[in-house]
Amino acid sequence: MASAQEAAPADEDINTVVVTGIKKSYIDAVRAKRANIEVTDGISSDGLGRFPDLNVGEALQRVPGVQINREAEGRNATINVRGMPGSYAQTTINGVAFAAPPSLANDQGSPLGAFNSDIFSAFVIQKSPMANAPSGGLSGNVDMQIAPALSRKDGGMIKGAYEYNELGGTVAPAFTLGYNKHLSENLAVFGTVAYRKENFRRDTLRFNGYSRLTPALTGLTNAQFAATYGDYYSASACPTSGSFCQPLATVLGTSAFNTSTTGSKGNTGVYALDAIRQYTRTNEGDLWTASGGMEWKPNTSTKVGIVGYYTDRDLPKTTQHFLINAVWAGAGTMTPSGTPVQTSDGRWLYETVTHNNFPAKISTRQYGQHQKAGGIVANAEWSSEEWKIDGVLALSKGENSSIETELNLQTNSVSGGGSNGISGTITTGFGDLDDFSYSVTPSPQNRLFTSGWVWQGAPNSINANASDPAGYLQPGGVYYFSLSGSESLAEETVNSAQVNVERFVDFGPIKSIKGGVQLLQNKFQSRGFRNMGYGLQMQNITADMVYTPSFVGDFMNGNADITTNWITFDAERFIKAVTPVTPYTPSGGGLTTAGFNIQYADGAFADYNYNTQNDVSQAYIQFKFDTDVLGHRVRGNFGTRYESTDNTIDSYDVITPFTNSVGSLSNFEWQSIENSYDYWLPSAIFAADITDDLLLRGAYYKTYVRPQARQFSPVTRITPSQTLNAGLSTPSISVYDTSVRIGNNKLQPYLADSYDLSLEWYNRPGGMVSLAYFKKIITGRVVATSDPAILCPSDGSTWGFGALSWDGQYCTATALSTPTRIVHVNASGAYNLDKDTTVEGVEFAIQQNFDFLPGFWRNFGGNFNYAYTESKSPAIAPFPGISKHAANAILFYETSKYGIRAVYNYRTDYPLNANGTYTGGARSVKERGQLDLSASYNLTDAVTISLDAYNITDEKRYEYENDERFVRWIDYDGRTVTLTARAVF
Secondary structure: OOOOOOEOOOOOOOOOOOOOHHHHHHHHHHHHHHHOOOOEEEEEOOOOOOOOOOOHHHHHOOOOOEEEOOOOOOOOOOEEEOOEOHHHEEEEEOOEEOOOOOOOOOOOOOOHHHOOHHHOOEEEEEOOOOOOOOOOOOOEEEEEEOOOHHHEOOEEEEEEEEEEEOHHHEEEEEEEEEEEEEEEOOEEEEEEEEEEEEEEEEEEEEEEEEEEOOHHHHOOOHHHHHHHHHHHEEOOOOOOOOOOOOEHHHHHOOOOOOOOOOOOOOOEOEEEEEEEEEEEEEEEEEEEEEEEEEEEEEEOOEEEEEEEEEEEEEEOOOEEEEEEEEOEOOEOEEEEEOOOEEOOOOOEEOOEEEEEOOOEEEEEEEEEEEEEEEEEEEEEEEEOOOEEEEEEEEEEEEEEEEEEEEEEEEEOOOOOOOOOOOEEEEEOHHHOHHHOEEEEEOOOOOOOOOOOOEEOOOOOOOOOOOOOOOEEEOOOOOEEEEEEOEEEEEEEEEEEEEEEEEEEEEEOOEEEEEEEEEEEEEEEEEEEEEEEOOOOOHHHOOHHHEEOOHHHOOHHHHOOEOOOOOOEEOHHHHHHHHOOOOOOHHHOOOEOOOOOEEOOOOHHHHHOOEEEEEEEEEEEEEEEEEEEEOOEEEEEEEEEEEEEEEEEEEEEEEOOOOOOOOOOHHHEEEEEEEEEEEEEEEEEEEEEEOOOOEEEEEEEEEEEEOOOOOOOOOOOEEEEEEEEOOOOOOOOOEEEEEEEEOOOOOOOOEEEEEEEEEEEEOOOOOOEEEEEEEEEEEEOOEEEOOOHHHHOOOOOOOOOOOOEEEOOOOEEEHHHOEOOEEEEEEEEOEEEOOOOEEEEEEEEEEEEEOOOOOHHHHHEEEEEEEEEEEEEOOOOOOOOOOOOEEEEEEEEEEOOOEEEEEEEEEEOOEEOOOOOOOOOOOOEEOOEEEEEEEEEEEOOOOEEEEEEEEOOOOOEEEEEEOEEEEEEEEEEOOOEEEEEEEEEO
16 A cells, blocks of 8 residues: 655666565665665654654654764654754755754754654655765764655545653644645645644652762761761871862861771761652643645756745643652751662762751642744756756744743751751662662641741841842741743754756766755844743632642552542642742843843843854865776766854843842843854765665764854853852861852854765565665864863953962862851853863664565565664763664564564663752663564555554663762653554545
8 A cells, every 4th residue: 555645766676676665765765775865764654654763753763873862851762863963963944954843952863753754755864974074073964855746646645643651641633634736747736734732741750969978968976976976987098189088187178087987888888868859840732743845847957946844843731740859968867777888980879868857849840842843845856968046045033941830849858956857768779779768757748838928038027147149938938939940942943045057078987977955044043031930910819729749659660659639739720829920120021031030140131142153165176986906897986075154143142140039130241242163075976886786975074063052051150149158068167159150152163074984785575684884084073172271261250250270170269268267159151172172983774575485474564674873982071972872673563454563772881960950970871672563564555554663661761979879860651652643545
């Protein structure tokens, strides 16, 4: 059965086996790979107008060298290509750069989950893009292809689907309608519209950080602490860096308690979990995606066409529910139990710990997400025996927004030897979920008072030192409420015009000379705000605005022994009751999109209010050759591309330090910065027919990638508030931290020289065995800086802390420090690394259809691919996100009546960078495999039903810090099943 969505196949040789369905999709991919000059891999529709996967990213992970990032929440489906983060790949539509919804997360690339795969006919990974291809694909170009109108078969397709998510028992319908029509032999139109309801959930346990025990954290005297834990702390001074060693004298502020057994068991100290978050995210909304176009061929030499696309993914009801319990500096105590174990990094770790008198918190966050993209690609082509001239005009716009309103209810710890009455015992399980448990008393953990709240943005009768614009406090200071939340908006526009001219020649091996020019303009606008709690109508609160949610009873489908002492806000009711707010005029006024006052002093405003524009002029020349070498055909091309970029950044930069924790619009001023750069980007590729079935390819290309707009903000952010650092403080000296995030407005693109070599054996129709090697040498990779001259300038720059001094480890504000009080300035920023990073690997793939076998066996087929990737980079800048080993095993059985497919995807562990509110070193993601199943049955020649099941093995996703026993994160999505009916007409 053939689909009306599908592009008509190109001319086939007489040995091609004509099939449809699952088998056809793999045959089409092999045919395309063999026909292309470039090194490519890809997937195509299964002939039924579908990619049997949850989203575009899930489909692409079947391609050798592509991995999906499951840490991306909300099925955003970001991917890595050849191990490198998503921002290292260039995403195109029909070979043209376009504006996808911008990523709002560091280094993850475009959220491919914003598109319904039903509008596409194929996805191709161009692993060695040539001079005529858009630059920017350091790891490769991901081309999402929409077949043009004249290549499509006449007819229509209608599809209805019903998705069931086992976690929470949520359901979601979907439908697709498409139609293709040749109005004449030379004029055709097509259109496709697809809708999908999104209604799913993810449950997560986040082990936020591990603290090394101190007297302050344990509530013990120096003598008691030394007697209990002294054997695990060093009796002498430790190396200044490179180990977890900690002297007991440093922890106690004196060497008086050192004994003969100090350090006898270890020198790193002992650690225990200091914070845990039980977290459920529910995603609700709609995804609409459409494509359409027309194509006209007025004569044999001329063809014009246009393709348009639009996608709108709106998840306004996405909500995050947290239970956040933690021992903070000076708030609560930790009492481990059992015996600590030594982990692979040398540290000693307790599995079980009891927290007492700690800040106990619930947090409910309305987290609406909205991703949009749309554009057109128009082209015209004229050709003769000697010439081919074509032009492309592409206009596109992408938007991404995240609107968060955060409601927090907390019971604070009580100081001075008192207690808030809350106690909780955690057993981490050392990363084994079966052994995890958590319990909290009393019940309910939190209380919502209906009156008496006082805003904490200014000193008041309850708190003379108040400086918390988000918060409200009850008399007595124990019960706390805050409203905050970040709003993040990004908009990108990409417009381009290109003309290509190719002259066919017969000049020895040279068969054509092709050149082109392109003008491209990329505009990026970023906006960000942080809500604060001023002006809320707190008198409208009622006690029933918190409740026990249903997910408490089936968290992770019962696989996690969590505390059920967990309530959450009825967010819609609460927000409606406390709004509209009273504007806070001293800050300069202004409300966020959600209708709350803006906290200008928060980093969300300082980081994300800027515009960038890149005006790019490009030209290339490329020579195609085809010749015989020792009786073997060798073909390919070589050329070079020149690109010149004028870059303008307009940023809402901080010009004066904030005088309070609210800040003011007057602390900022628009500033403009201009940069420019240009590059020559040579490339070459050859494909040699060693035999009729054996093909050798080799390629070289140079390209560059601009720093991801949202990853490296040009705005300098200063946080002057001083926070006690209990880990560095001693009984005689208090250490306080401040922070500066340095703007990165002078960052340059990073470049790469890429080399590819592949050997491909097309042993039979639809079959292939390939082995490929690649190497990429990256220059100027953008990384976090460690340069003291940047992080601790002696004159203090314009940060407002006065003169600074660097002692080899810490930057101290000398004017703010005294013999008993030290103020550290913790600056961060990014720069272009001056040493190379190398990424290299091997990719193996085998695909075979068994139709040469007799009887039952001829209906089988399979595909196996494996990728080995390794990176070498300076020790100060390890390359995150790379799994050394990744594999896909696919087995299918298909007859003319039905088909079954099993897919197993596997990826070994890979590192992440620590970020956000998470302490400790860099995290890693544990190895993971997943089994998916797909089955289809043809009721008639026109009607098919199918059943797709994902994550059959009910896998979870784990993160850890250095050693798997330092578990940091466990995600659970559960199984998903989709029932689909399709009909063609």
